Structures are given as structure tokens and as C-alpha cells.
Amino acid sequence: MLTNKQIAAKIDLLAKVMELHDENPFKIKTYANAYLSLRKLEGSLADMPIQEIATIKGIGSSTAEKIMELIQTGHMKALQHYQDITPAGVLEMLTIKGLGPKKVKQIWKEMEIETAGELLYACNENRLIHYSGFGTKVQADIKEKLEYFQASQGKYLYAHVHQAAEGFLHLLKNKYPNQQIELSGDIRRKMPEVKGIEILTDVSISISTLQDESLDLENNTYKSFPYFIETIPSASFISTWFSRSCSEDFLVAFEDVDLAAQDEATIFAAKGYPYIPAECRELKALIPAFNNPEFRLVSMEDIKGIVHNHSTYSDGLHTLQQMADYVHTHGYQYFVISDHSKSAGYAGGLKEDRLYEQWREIDHINAKYNDGFKVFKSIESDILIDGSLDYANEILQQFDLVIASIHSVLNMDIDKATSRLIKAIENPYTTILGHPTGRLLLARPGYAVDYLKVIDACAANGVAIELNANPQRLDLDWTWIPYAMEKDIMIAINPDAHSMVSIHYVKYGVDAARKGGLTTTNCLNALGVDAFSRWISQKK
DNA sequence: GCCGTTTTCGGCCCGACTGTTTTCAGTCG
Numbered sequence: 001m002l003t004n005k006q007i008a009a010k011i012d013l014l015a016k017v018m019e020l021h022d023e024n025p026f027k028i029k030t031y032a033n034a035y036l037s038l039r040k041l042e043g044s045l046a047d048m049p050i051q052e053i054a055t056i057k058g059i060g061s062s063t064a065e066k067i068m069e070l071i072q073t074g075h076m077k078a079l080q081h082y083q084d085i086t087p088a089g090v091l092e093m094l095t096i097k098g099l100g101p102k103k104v105k106q107i108w109k110e111m112e113i114e115t116a117g118e119l120l121y122a123c124n125e126n127r128l129i130h131y132s133g134f135g136t137k138v139q140a141d142i143k144e145k146l147e148y149f150q151a152s153q154g155k156y157l158y159a160h161v162h163q164a165a166e167g168f169l170h171l172l173k174n175k176y177p178n179q180q181i182e183l184s185g186d187i188r189r190k191m192p193e194v195k196g197i198e199i200l201t202d203v204s205i206s207i208s209t210l211q212d213e214s215l216d217l218e219n220n221t222y223k224s225f226p227y228f229i230e231t232i233p234s235a236s237f238i239s240t241w242f243s244r245s246c247s248e249d250f251l252v253a254f255e256d257v258d259l260a261a262q263d264e265a266t267i268f269a270a271k272g273y274p275y276i277p278a279e280c281r282e283l284k285a286l287i288p289a290f291n292n293p294e295f296r297l298v299s300m301e302d303i304k305g306i307v308h309n310h311s312t313y314s315d316g317l318h319t320l321q322q323m324a325d326y327v328h329t330h331g332y333q334y335f336v337i338s339d340h341s342k343s344a345g346y347a348g349g350l351k352e353d354r355l356y357e358q359w360r361e362i363d364h365i366n367a368k369y370n371d372g373f374k375v376f377k378s379i380e381s382d383i384l385i386d387g388s389l390d391y392a393n394e395i396l397q398q399f400d401l402v403i404a405s406i407h408s409v410l411n412m413d414i415d416k417a418t419s420r421l422i423k424a425i426e427n428p429y430t431t432i433l434g435h436p437t438g439r440l441l442l443a444r445p446g447y448a449v450d451y452l453k454v455i456d457a458c459a460a461n462g463v464a465i466e467l468n469a470n471p472q473r474l475d476l477d478w479t480w481i482p483y484a485m486e487k488d489i490m491i492a493i494n495p496d497a498h499s500m501v502s503i504h505y506v507k508y509g510v511d512a513a514r515k516g517g518l519t520t521t522n523c524l525n526a527l528g529v530d531a532f533s534r535w536i537s538q539k540k
Numbered sequence: 541g542c543c544g545t546t547t548t549c550g551g552c553c554c555g556a557c558t559g560t561t562t563t564c565a566g567t568c569g
Contacts, residue, residue, distance in 0.1 A: 026552065030541040036554080060542050100567050135560055
């Protein structure tokens, strides 16, 4: 039986969705008022005849009928109609506190954002604050709510979970110092998406005795992420841990090995391999490379420069000087500033005069460093619908390098997307293809592309491909790295940083790149400043 | 859509709070 509160909520929702669709404001007001009377009402609506419902202040015959329909059938046709013509993600936004119909309408119609995930991404890129009624506080508030919302959907970004996972592991190890307790499964393998914190142990853990305010016993979560503790006998710990920490494909290579070893290194040694870290245990075909003395799998220590960053010139949070200094003080050799280009109106893309201004500032900044550190002039140039870039050639040729990315009109079939990308790749001024599919993990899938054709085109034109290291992108997907390397393409692991701290996204890109076996030789920003400088100029 | 008459159309207008603006708009309960 429906409660008054449940009925009132449906009427309230009706008012809100009608407002999204620009219905008569007085009708909307009526339903909003009806909601207010209903939630304060004494006596159960479900027990009232329709005549009595219609006598309630603010409820007339039309609303009374809708309430009866709801009580008798569980549905309301009028509400269903509006729900059918509204994207599910937009309806979801209405459930977020602080987002009412007016703001949601603005988000949907003005910003053209239709899912909670896209909205979160827009918050991270400071895109909301450019709209009237939205400021930094509202944006931060929405962001917090969305992260919570996303964190409750059953899948999580590795980047969001791993610190909590390590914290939880630490907590358990302190409590049971003499037992085997380790992270296992997807979280240990640093998969871009994980289901939570997987822990493998040989002790029966008594969670209720653990002292930590982040531990939510009722919901089995630690810092809002679900945990899964599997207890197994000590004797099978290593074999189970190893099996849980490899892909199916990778594990096939060890079918004939006795996994009951004293540690994982022994298992690898039985096949004549060196120890392979869990995040690299993906493709069986890559294993032999680990025995090649020339093979240098990329790692964070190899990263020499930070490519693809934004500043306050477009939609970044920090100034060019702040960003450059931050990268400099973290020991890198160079910084590539790639703000948005002029057609990216939503992100404050740079018109020509602002470009000149930025170039002058870059020259000024470069003159101040006396240790060889260099800021390179770049742009994240929008790939327009027809595949062209959005500046004239005489502008494009003045950049040190150009990153070409698709940002708008993402609804394309595979042929359209592929030819649009290839046209941009064939542009003589394109240096790097940015986030090739536009995907946002857990939010939107990205347009389909013919990877083989796109990678072949990059090879033919000497264009590097970005592995966008934003943990919500990780695009190029690592599974295409072996083919890209086969074609001897350079991969740039780029943070797409919109603030100083997001420079460190590079780490997640490196994790992903290692899955695909990317070597330092094929990592563009593993080149030192001079080699990088030479590489981009030979491309020009 | 509801209401209430100076009855059948014209007006409908919660208050506190917050954030964005700079005197107001949106949201909540």
C-alpha cells in the first residue's frame, strides 16, 4: 500500500519533470502546492474515497484522479509520459539534493549534459561556473553529491578506491600482524574499474572488533567502498592469490605449473620468467618480452615531461605560471600547455588574440628558468564535424605541437567517427591524437571507432596517440597498445590536467600503459626535453 | 490546475536559507 509520502513524492516529481519541459508554470505550481499539502496530511490517502481527496486544500478533481490512479494501478500516465521523454540521467539528476528543476533544466538544455557522469566530468573541468546561477560552491557541492552517487552504483574507478583499499589493508595488517592479508583481484591488478576492495587472507577476520570511523559495518563498506574479504587456508594462499591476480589469458601460461609455491616469484621462476607485477598480468603474448634484456616497460620514473594541460586561459583552475612551476618543482623537464581552442566555447577556448597573449607569457616564463626546463606552446584543437582543425594554417604552424581531439557532436556511427579522426590525423599540423574515443568510464561509452584504421593512419602520418590518463578516460584503451607498438607509434601518457594536483593523473595512465606492455621507447613523454623537442620538430 | 468570488474568469505570491550578486533566484522542507 502506498503511503502519503510516496504519493506526494510522485506528485512532486510530476511538477519537476513538467518544469523541465516548459509546461504551464501555474499547473506546475499547482502540483508543487499539492505536494506540500499531501506531505503534511493526516489520515491515509489510500483509505480515502476520491471525493474526500478532492476536498483537500490545493487538490482538485484532476489531481485527485491522478492520486486514485496511482493508488489503484501503481502508475500515473501523466508522469510516465514525461519520464518517457526525459533522458534517464536527467531524471537521476533531479534526485540529487541541491539540484532542482531549474538548474537541471539549465544543465540539460544549456550545457547539453544528459548523465550524472558527464556532469561530474564537467565539474572537474570547472565548466559549470561559467553559467549564470552556478558558482564554485554550487559546482563543488554538485561534484560531491555526484561522486557519492557514482560511488553507490556498484562499480568504481580504481583511482577513487585505491587509497581506501590501502588504508583498509593497513588497518587489517595492524590487527593481525602475523597473518597473510593482501589486496587481491581487480584492485590489485589496478583495473580501471573495480567492484570494491577485494582482500584475501588466511585468518577469520572479526570486522566488528576493528576500530575505524570509516568502517560502516551495516553496509560492509570502508570509506564508502564495498569490501569483500575471502578467507582461505594458509596452504593455498599463494596459489589462490596468484590466480586471482592474473587475467584468464595470462593464467593459461601457468597451467602446467604447480602453483602451491612459497611465493609468487617461485611460480614465475618455474617457467623461467622474472617476477611480473600484478598490474601487468594481462596478455599471455607479452610474457616472453620480460625475458628480453632490451625490454623496458614504462614506469613513473621514466616520465620526463607533462603533456596536455589546461590553465586559466581556458577552463583550468590554475594559472599558466602556477602549473608550470608545479611541474618544474616536481622534477620534470618540460611542460606542454594545451588549452582549449577557439571553437570550444563551453570551455573558454582561445581566440587568436588570447593565443598571442599566452605565447608572450610562455616566452617570458621560459626566460626565467635557468636549468633547461621548458614550457612548450600547444593547443588542444577541436576536431570539427568535417574533421578539420579550427585555426588557420598560419596559426597552427606556430605551435610547438598540436593535440587534436573531438569534443562535440559525439553521436556518430563508426564510419563517420573513423573518417573524422583520420582527416584530423592527416592534417600536417596534428602531432598527437587526443582521447581517441571520448569515453568517460562509468559515465558514457564513447563513440565506436575502427581502431585498426585509426592506428594505421597515425603510423602513416607520424602522429602520436594520447593515452589520456584522466582515470575517467584512460583512452586510448590499453588493449590497443600492442598493435600501436607493432606499428611503432609513440604513445603520450597525458594527464589532461585542469589543476595542479591532476598532473598526477599520469600515474593512472602509466598503470594502464603497463597492462598493454608499453615500453619507454614508444612513450613520447619518456623522452627527455631535447629528444622530445627533436621529435616534435621532425614531425613539423 | 485550483480557487473563489463583488461567480465561471483572472489571479495564483509559504518562509528560511544559501549562494550568487550586489538585490535576487533557486531550493528545501
